[in-house]
Amino acid sequence: MALFPPKNPVPTPTPVPMPAVTKPSTLPPEDINRAKQLGTCIRARFAQTLVGQDNLRESLITTLVAGGHILIESVPGLAKTTAAQTLATSVSGSFKRVQCTPDLMPSDLVGTQVFDFATQKFSTQIGPIHANFVLLDxxxxxxxxxxxAMLEAMAEGATTIGGQCIALPKPFMVIATQNPIEEEGTFNLPEAQMDRFMMKAVMTYPTAQEEQRMLTMLTHLGSDTFDSRTLTGDVVSISDVEFLRAAARRVHVSDAIMKYAVDITATSRGAGTKPVQGLSTLVRLGASPRASIALTRIGQANALMQGRDYVIPEDVKAFTHEVLRHRILLTFEALADGVTSDQVVDSIVQAVPVP
Incomplete structure (x- = not known):
C-alpha cells in the first residue's frame, strides 16, 4: 500500500481567447475642424480677461476636453479665480463658486435634508457642487x-445625501485653487484627493510688460471685478463639450505612446527602462497608474486641439509636469536640500527615451 496515493490529475484549463483589439475609427476632417473652432472660441474669451498665462489657459482647456479636474496653485493676486471663471462662463452650463473656509461643512457643499412641517416629510436640498463647473476657491x-465629501464627488460623479445617491450633472468639472502651503491658515490636501486631479497648474508672476498690459485692459474695462456679461464672442454649449470629450476619446493612441506614458510613470517609482540614478533618495512615493491614464487622456485632448487624430510624443511631454508634480512625494532629505518636484520630473523626462 502506497503511503501517499497518487492524486487525480488536475485538468488543464482551456485557454480563453483574448478579444481582438480593433483600431478606433479615425475622426473625420469635419469633426477635427469643429474641435479646433471650439478651442479658438474659448481662447477668444480668455483673451478678454487674462493677460499672459498661456500655459494655464491651455491646461484648463485641455483638462476640460480630457474630462478631468484641475488644481491651480499660486500666491494670492495672480488671477486664479478669474481664469477659472473665464473657462466656466465660456460654456453655457451651470456654474457655482464655493469659498472654502475652515468651518465649511460637507452639507454646505453637497446638500442636506430639511424637514418640511407642512408635509411632515424630509426634502432634499442639493448643494452648490451639483453644477457643471464648480470652482472650489x-x-x-x-x-x-x-x-x-469633495473626493466622493470627484471620484464617483455622485453625492450621497441622507442615504440617497444623487448623480452630478454631466459634464462635471472641478476647478480648485489653492495658495502654497506656507501661507497662513492652509492645510495639506490628502494624497488621495491630490491624485484625483488630472492636472496641477502652478502660476508664476507676470512680466513687467504683461502687468502693464493687464493695467491697460482694466482701464479700458472700467472695472476691476470679473463680469461675464461684458465678454463678447460665442459661448460653447454643453453639447459641444460632450462632443469634444467624445472626439478626444476617439483620437488614436499607438502602443508606443502608451508604453511611453507607462515608462514615465514607472520611472517616477524607481523602475522604468532607464531608471534615474539616486531617485530613491529624493522620492518616497511615485506617481500612481492614474498618472498613466491622465497622460494618455491629456495626450488625446491636446492632439485634438492641435488638429490631429493621433497622439505624438510631444502631446504627452507637453503636460508631463502638470500631470506628475502633485503625484510625486519628496523625501525629507530632498525637501531640506530645496529639491522641487518639477526638478524631479525634468530628470524623469530626460531619462525616458522618446519613441
Missing part, C-alpha cells in the same frame, strides 16, 4: 471632513 483652507 482656496480648497486647502477647508477641513478634512469637507475634503472627503
Amino acid at each position: 482656496e480648497i486647502n483652507r477647508s477641513n478634512a471632513k469637507t475634503q472627503s
